[in-house]
Structures are given as C-alpha cells and as structure tokens.
Amino acid sequence: MTNPFEREDGSYHVLVNAEGQYSLWPAYLDVPGGWEIRLTNETRPVCLEYIETNWRDMRPESLKQAEAAKK
Template sequence: MQNPFDDSDARFLVLVNDQDQHSLWPGFVSVPAGWVVLHGPDDRQVCLDYIERNWTDMRPRRVRELDRV
C-alpha cells in the first residue's frame, strides 16, 4: 500500500492548529479534531510551497509568545 502523503497525483490540504502549526493532509482523509483547513484542496507541491512560504517559525505559538516576554 502506498503512503497517501507521498502520492504526487493526489489532492492535499494544508491544515493549521491552534498553535499555528501546519500540516500537509491528504484531501480524502477527514480533518482531525483541533485542526482546520487553511488552504486547498490543491496539488501536493502547491500545498508544500504554501507551507514553506507561510510557516516560517515552526515553534508552537505558546513558545513564541514566551520568547517575546
């Protein structure tokens, strides 16, 4: 069985959680609790490019906020 995250022909979503963490997600799989769709459905590479452009600090939001204090 092929890993659905590696299928370059599939449609994908970009998800985000309440800590601003992003995830590439297969479009046919239900969105897990605590995550919302931020982009898509779209091609895998387009979603990866979106994540690269928009998720520039991988630390969870609560850690970033502590660093600002």
C-alpha cells in the same frame, strides 16, 4: 500500499492548528480535531510551497508567547 501523504497524484489540504503548526493532509481523509483548513484540494507541490511560504517560524505559538513574556 503507497503512503497517502506522499502521492504526487493526490489532492491535499494544508491544515493549521492553534499552535500555528502546518500539516499536509490528504483531502479524502477527515480533518482531525483542532486543525483547520487553510488551503483546500490542491496538488502536493502547491501545498508544500504554501507551507514553505507561510510557515516561517516553526516554534509553537505558546513558545513564542512565553519567550516574548520574558523580555
């Protein structure tokens, strides 16, 4: 069985959680709680490019806020 996250011919969503973390998600699977769809029903390469373009700072939002509070 092929990994559903690595199928080049699959349809995917890009998900984002409250911490600002991104995930590639197979479109046929239910979106897990705490995640929202930012890009829907696209090819894997389109989704990966979206993630690369939009997720510039991989630190969780809570860490960014804690670091900003220390300044």
